[in-house]
Amino acid sequence: MRLPRSGAGWTIAVFGVLALLLGALGLVWPEAQLRMLGFEVPARRAAGDYTGTFLTASSMASFNMGVYYLLAVATEWRAFYRFTVVFRLVTFTVFTLIVLADVAPDRFLGVAAWEGLGAVATAVGLRWDARRAVAPTSVDGPDGVEPGAGESAGPAPAAGTVR
Template structure:
């Protein structure tokens, strides 16, 4: 797999690896995942308790999302990066509301914070990459130093 070639790409790759690993953890060792999120793990589940089913579905979604993020990072798919910034901020908002309204335990706010900080990091990476690409074009137009090779930023 190809390494990311931009700051934003690295933020997406890091999130992808973590989503993939945490998804695998939820599939392999669901109790650890529940504890990590601050949920109780009873010795026995009552009839009609579909926590395991929901955790399996969520973990598989996280695993797949990790693969999608890694593919986007490997191909420098910048429109995907921008898309994730918006929807990770939406996720931050929804998860924060779940904690504040008592639907989720306080420890679950860590997931919300991770989403929000990840969105901000990717947005900062996009900004930094665009600024760096703009500086490279300005130097090329004004002479002085040799121009940098075109980057994925200049293409998108």
């Protein structure tokens, strides 16, 4: 895998690696994942409790999302970077609301904060990358090279010709 080529790319790469690793953790050791999120881990689940099934599905989605993010970094897919800013802010909002509504434990605010801070970091990275882009100066041509640089003078014009 190639290293990120932009500030925004680094933010996407960090999120991608963590999503992939946390997804793998949830697949291999689901109890650890639940404890990290502040959920209780009973010794035995009641009939009809599909927590394990849901956690497996969520972990697989996280693993896959990590792969998608890393693919976006490898291709420097900036439209994807911008897309993630919007939807990570939506995720931040939803996760915050479910904690405030007592649907999730307070510790789950850490997940909301991770999403919100990640979105802001990527937005800042996109802005920084845009400002860092080299714009041609007034003396440079459209390709950033001074007009006439590297051009040969060629043969002298014929007598009486205006060049």
